[in-house]
Amino acid sequence: MTSHAPTWIALFVAGLLTLGTAAIAQRGPATIGVEDIRPGMRGYGLSVFRGTEPERFDVEVVDVLHQFLPGQDLILARTPHPVLDRAIAVGGMSGSPIYFDGKLAGAYAYGWTFGLEPVIGITPIRSMLAEIDRPFRPTSFPGARPLPERPTQPAARSPRRASLDGLPPYLGARVDAFSTVRAHRQNVVTPPPLGLQPAATPLMLAGFTPRMTRLLQEELEPFGLLPMQGGGGQAPRTGAPPSFVDGGALGVQLIRGDMAATGIGTVTHVAPGGRLVAFGHPMMNGGESGLPTCTARVLHVFQSVARSFKLAEAIEPYGTLIHDRQPAIVVDRGLAAATVPVRIRLNGVEGAPQTEWNVEVASQRSMTPLLVFSALGNALEASAADQTDVVFTARYSVGIEGHGTVQLEDRGYMAAGPGDSRALSRLRLFDLMEVAYGNPFEPSRVTSVELELDLRYARDVAIIDEAWIATPEVDPGTDVEVHVRLVRYGAPSEVRTMRVHVPESAAGETLTLELDGGSAVEDPRPDARNVQDLLRIVRQSYPATTLVASLKMPARGLRFRGHVVQSLPLGALDSLQRTSGSGPGQPFQTYLRRTEDLGQVVAGATQLTLRVRETPRERASR
């Protein structure tokens, strides 16, 4: 928190200046309310059909739909225009300002999927402008910084808690690259398919493979984003300072650099106070979002029966999407959003045209893991799309604000080759990101990601085929030799022998012995007390190259904040599992484990049943 203080003081001072200016100046455009809209009224809209200059298109009111959304009406209108007559509802036109009687009435925002006539829904401007002054929590955008030459409005609410983006806190349970975006998706209600739909926001992907495009479509379409391979990288800068105009194109940059992903929409109105409203509908309905925005250039309006959209590309980073709300998104032009620089290096791919990628991704809990994974997977597939077995070693360092840089190494195996990069989605890299963004203890964020991926084209994996012991009846208090047959490609199978200790306390029990690769085994973890505990939890895991023998014991253990107690006797289990207060120990089944590092990734699993004699044979025969 302390490190952010100067930034927020600057924001606050800048905001006071702005407010003062706003109080003196006549604020806001001339607007027309819904109550003055009549069927048949004619007006016009502004949007960019090519380049950066907005053009007019005609608009004729059909009628007003009252209470279309809670507290929000909708103006239905036709848009007779040579392009729009065929394109019907165009993704990327969302936010285009609509004027009647020369006054701003609202924003082009909704359309019908497979509509036959160019009838659209217009979000009334007053609903949108109601959002423009909405304050935000200073902690909502950690890492964002005010632009000195640009006015901004102050953060108006004191921080109350770390923002977790509406998701449950991260307490150490394993996650993958998709966990947060999918959890966030559950909070988003997709509009019914037959009604009015928000005009989709085309997400222009540059430098992405078709497979990664498809993956992003699967993950992001439920939010109303329409990922498409449309180029959309960085257009040459003009040299002039970036600016937004009413009806101009606006981009929300999720990724930029060697790859890019930019959501395209239209500015409805640029207010004098440093903020603007756009889209006329939410982008992802994420509330306070902190996503970087940019100016954009439209290349073409692509007309399609299924979905028409603008092809566009980013020009220059400018501003931050601060509110993602029902009637509009709000952009603060005086704030530069925090991003996460990501560097990816690939080793072991001979002849690859590119082995290093540098991108910046948006810094946001629900989106950043997916964006980093998409960049990683895309880099991998672009360099090594071979459909062959690959083993990988991923060494990465993640900068976590307030906690320095954390370095980890994971090894794994991709049976379908680097093209199927989903195996990488389970890297502990994504757990570290959750530690930063989702910990319930303190505000933090990911400040950088550097990842080096060593690839080896080999089916260098040992698959657990079967396991056996000399006899299923074993003596308590002895070591049992467990033979495990491991199958390797292109090599004879190998039998490894592990010694597993059967404790004397297991006398008379029937136990299960499970054999797994290290990546499939998790020890019980204590409940974290702070970020350091969470980092310790993430660090503790079995390498994928270990063969793990787990003897499932009847005894129970308990997890506490900061502690795990294994193998408790029943009386102690009863005492420690207290009933008063909150946070009693949480029970788990105890395992006795033995590991052996095989030097190669271990896959597969099997299990055995051990019947432990009441008395060792030797003693019984005495």
Next chain:
Amino acid sequence: MLRRLTVLLALATAASSALFLASPADAVSTRHFTLDDATELAAGELEGTMVWSTGQVVVGAQVARVALEGAALASSIVRGPDGALYVGTAEAGKIFRVRGESVEVFAETGQLLVSSLALAGDTLYAGTLPEGRIFAITLADGAIRELSRPENAEHVWALVHDGRQLFAATGPEGKVFAIDARGNASVYFDADEAHVLCLARDGEVLYAGTNDDALVYRLRGPGRAEIVHDFPGNEVTSIAVHEGALYVTANDMPAPRPITTKTARSSASEPPNPGKGRLYRVDAEGRVERLHHDDGMHFTTVRAAADGTLYVGGGKDGRVLRVTPDALVATYVDVDERQVLALEVSGDRPVFVTGDSAALYRVQPQQATEAFWTSKVLDAEFSARFGQLTWRGDGRVQLQTRSGNGAEPDATWTEWSQPITSPGPIRSPAARFLQIRAKLLEPTSVIRAVQAYYLPQNQRTAISRVGTKATKRTTDEPPGPSTNVELTWDVQNPDDDSLRYRLRYRAEDQDVWRPMFREDVRVTKNEYRWNTSGLPDGWYVVEVEASDELANPAPNVLRTTRASEPLLVDNHPPRIEGIAFRDGRVSGRAIDALGPIARLEVAIDGGDWLPAYSEDGLLDTRDERFAIPIEGLAPGSHVIAVRAYDAAGNSVSAEVVTTAR
């Protein structure tokens, strides 16, 4: 006064005996709660009272509570040379020092639980969970250092210092380690069990108690161990030594509940199931004697005071038991916390610490100034009207009651009634649950038995089904005709009082019910064989009335009735008309008065009856035409017979003679 009380009790007892004698065993008549043995009397709350195993509630000792703020449970205690008490706690692994009313954190181990403490000279030793670390703390300044971390030990359950070295009982490999002053740990004893839970020293000999088998070992030197006794149950939690005898608490703990998502994530767990506790004495000759047992509470610790009195910590309801040298057992103290986990008896009076939640209690020298005994919640099973409250005892006492319909006393219950000082009517209103509280007004007051009379509200029986008894029958067998209908009905009788049934019937299209049997026939089973031979064929409805008049006086009798679905009474066979053989077919009509015809059969020349169909292939009306093809008749005369059944199993047959050419 005493004599008058005795007379009153005698009268009340005689009256109640008479009531019981006059009523059938299952009658809903006056009942009573009787609390007259140690188990029943100790099942409630004791506040300044104690309950002897002889079944007496007397004024008990005063206790003073010291809260241990910031700790969830306290599980170990030792007394320092200056009288200060050192208490090991969880869940932050702190050691508290308590001097008088002053409580301070003396040392912090950084572990979860300080499970054991031992004192030697100016050093306090602390054994911990979950990493099996043993700490040495200087008493003078509280300086703490890790002394030892025995190999593979995760739990240090007990510590004993013999003046030369420290012994640590550990799990999960069931070892006792000997640890020298430098912290070097060597295995002193390796048990076959998972945990060594307790240690006790008697001169040069160590005793060790184990889990998962409840064994006590005698350790005479490194690796020199012998089993003293294998106790029933699965853990020995504590051993005390006094004048050559061992006192052992051995428990039989139930298996833990299965781990489910709910239990693994619950924020406040439900109370675990307590185990069964046993207290044993093993004398110097090895004779084992059970001193006490409790099937509803396991024992966590036993300590022997200098005079031979034993104090036992309970794993449920915050109890401390006191066992006199002549084996008289008292529920000595009852505190609000769930468990008493450690006792210290080297001072004048016992001190104990608790778990769930953490506190330290000192037993005071004086008797309790306020002595209350509160019964457990008494369940009448149904809403009940309460009668007399009587008791037996000595000295002045006053009793109160309260009642409610929830199993736990809460805001929905009544307030405590006005106290009564001699037996009299219970003043709490009718309810299902009752609780009794007694205040012992004199230091010598005693309560030996308490009785509360009540009359449960009579409960109405429900009849859920009236029908006929299902009979097993294969589909190939025709039903057998019978004029008896086996009626049966299902009843739910919440208060299990005696029932009698009356059965009535009426034709389906009539309104008048007729009794099925005379009033002097007493049907008490839920079945009846109804002879319908005297009834015309037709559909009938049967009504069953259940009455609890056999168990209740007339004003309280409750009756309930339920009617059956219509039942078919058909005691007359169908008839066959117009039977003839023509063109290779035997034809005619099978007609029943009520119908439908259920089965048609044909037999040739006295052969087997074979199934046949009606003309339309369906047997679904009371009048079925048939034209059954007969093929393959040898030339000559033949008798062709047709048999028809109705749905009640009545049958008729007819035959025709034909000559084949």
